[in-house]
Amino acid sequence: MSKPYYDPSDLRKFGNITDWSEALGKKFFDYYGKVFEEGALSAREKSLIALAVSHVVKCPYCIDAYTQDGLKRGITKEEMMEAVHAGAAIESGATLVHGVQMMNKYEKLSM
Amino acid sequence: MLLKSLKKRDNELANAKRQLELLSNGVFRSGELPTFGKQLESLNQFPLKPKSLEILQINVGYMCNQVCAHCHVDAGPDRKEIMTRETMQQCLDVIKKTGAHTLDLTGGAPEMNPDFRWFVEEATKIGVKDFIVRSNLTIITANKKYYDLPDFFKKHNIHVISSMPHWTQGKTDQQRGDGVFNASIKALKMLNAVGYGMPESELKLDLVYNPSGAFLPGDQAALESDFKKALSSNFDIQFHQLFSITNLPISRFLDYLIASDNYEDYMYSLVEAFNPAAVNNVMCTNTLSVSWDGWLYDCDFNQMLELKVDSPVKHIRNFNKEALEKRTICISQHCYGCTAGAGSSCQGTVT
Numbered sequence: 177m178s179k180p181y182y183d184p185s186d187l188r189k190f191g192n193i194t195d196w197s198e199a200l201g202k203k204f205f206d207y208y209g210k211v212f213e214e215g216a217l218s219a220r221e222k223s224l225i226a227l228a229v230s231h232v233v234k235c236p237y238c239i240d241a242y243t244q245d246g247l248k249r250g251i252t253k254e255e256m257m258e259a260v261h262a263g264a265a266i267e268s269g270a271t272l273v274h275g276v277q278m279m280n281k282y283e284k285l286s287m
Numbered sequence: 288m289l290l291k292s293l294k295k296r297d298n299e300l301a302n303a304k305r306q307l308e309l310l311s312n313g314v315f316r317s318g319e320l321p322t323f324g325k326q327l328e329s330l331n332q333f334p335l336k337p338k339s340l341e342i343l344q345i346n347v348g349y350m351c352n353q354v355c356a357h358c359h360v361d362a363g364p365d366r367k368e369i370m371t372r373e374t375m376q377q378c379l380d381v382i383k384k385t386g387a388h389t390l391d392l393t394g395g396a397p398e399m400n401p402d403f404r405w406f407v408e409e410a411t412k413i414g415v416k417d418f419i420v421r422s423n424l425t426i427i428t429a430n431k432k433y434y435d436l437p438d439f440f441k442k443h444n445i446h447v448i449s450s451m452p453h454w455t456q457g458k459t460d461q462q463r464g465d466g467v468f469n470a471s472i473k474a475l476k477m478l479n480a481v482g483y484g485m486p487e488s489e490l491k492l493d494l495v496y497n498p499s500g501a502f503l504p505g506d507q508a509a510l511e512s513d514f515k516k517a518l519s520s521n522f523d524i525q526f527h528q529l530f531s532i533t534n535l536p537i538s539r540f541l542d543y544l545i546a547s548d549n550y551e552d553y554m555y556s557l558v559e560a561f562n563p564a565a566v567n568n569v570m571c572t573n574t575l576s577v578s579w580d581g582w583l584y585d586c587d588f589n590q591m592l593e594l595k596v597d598s599p600v601k602h603i604r605n606f607n608k609e610a611l612e613k614r615t616i617c618i619s620q621h622c623y624g625c626t627a628g629a630g631s632s633c634q635g636t637v638t
Binding site: 188219220244247248249250252 | 454455458514
């Protein structure tokens with residue numbers, strides 16, 4: 177079998193992106209760390225948002241990371257799946273709302 | 288669901304030497320990950336030395352009514368190793384003279400030792416500050432002869448510490464066996480009924496959380512708050528503290544890690560989460576572990592790996608505090624379990 181594009185062990189090397197651009201890499205990880213701290217939203221709520229977004233952007237590394245993060249926080253599988261559906265609903269809604277554009281165009285071009 | 292211990296199944300991981308070999312091979316042999324010893328060397332903390340003895344943890348036997356998937360003791364109904372009254376007497380003699388403020392009874396299910404109640408009564412007379420019994424909860428409901436355990440604990444002012452991996456039935460039973468969750472809830476209600484775990488009560492009831500899988504525990508305070516909310520609103524159950532404990536890669540948990548192809552990733556998680564601040568407070572620096580047959584170990588995990596203390600004094604009958612405090616603590620890669628994140632010990636996090 178040919179090599180896959182995604183290698184699960186690459187997630188461990190995420191920090192290496194700083195090697196080729198220290199200033200930007202550092203700024204990104206500082207920002208990333210700050211975002212997920214306890215704030216007006218709890219770290220638990222942010223973990224579920226991250227899990228939903230991970231699915232929407234279809235990032236296998238993020239899905240691995242935030243499934244594990246959820247388990248650590250005691251988040252249940254029912255909560256995780258509901259978060260995935262929340263992401264999926266917005267994504268499919270975003271597709272379907274373009275249907276209005278299609279309808280508008282259709283009406284404009286039709287006699 | 289597991290029904291038999293690794294030992295009964297003749298599994299190669301029932302062999303302590305084999306476990307230690309595994310823990311030193313692979314990613315550690317190749318140098319991909321630093322050994323625990325190397326990690327300590329880089330902090331100038333090698334060899335690891337004990338401070339003064341504060342906790343005497345006595346394992347009164349490996350027999351248990353449960354066969355938990357993650358058990359580092361490989362305990363179960365088929366384990367026959369049980370501490371005799373003679374060894375208990377040797378422990379009592381030591382408790383009298385050590386000055387350790389905490390006595391911690393564990394197992395197996397310590398209550399299954401036929402001399403358990405005698406031992407508790409005798410040890411209470413000596414008077415230690417904190418007398419812990421690690422109860423798996425289900426033993427209280429397992430048989431009529433155990434129904435009065437909450438009253439017995441209360442009478443001797445025992446500090447009860449019990450395991451509970453999650454506030455949902457599915458995750459608890461998956462780790463600890465079918466029916467364990469409901470039996471545990473029933474036992475917690477019995478303990479609450481006599482005053483254990485109530486907000487202002489001096490009858491201490493703490494819970495231990497172990498992750499039910501190949502991941503590290505999350506923040507202890509956040510988990511405690513979630514457990515309290517769920518147990519109180521769903522079952523009207525109260526408890527004091529939650530101790531989150533990392534699963535160490537030995538015995539049945541090691542078997543699970545290897546069988547589920549999670550071993551390497553788990554070791555990476557432990558090493559990546561290595562916290563130098565946790566090294567200063569690892570429990571082997573203030574605890575001694577005594578096995579059912581009276582041998583001395585740096586901790587309960589080393590007991591299961593058959594790593595006796597590195598000291599001329601190796602048995603409770605020859606106990607000598609000064610000689611033992613000069614020893615060097617035995618380590619291997621399983622020790623990463625106690626230094627990951629906020630650290631881990633039988634008393635929860637250490638930082």
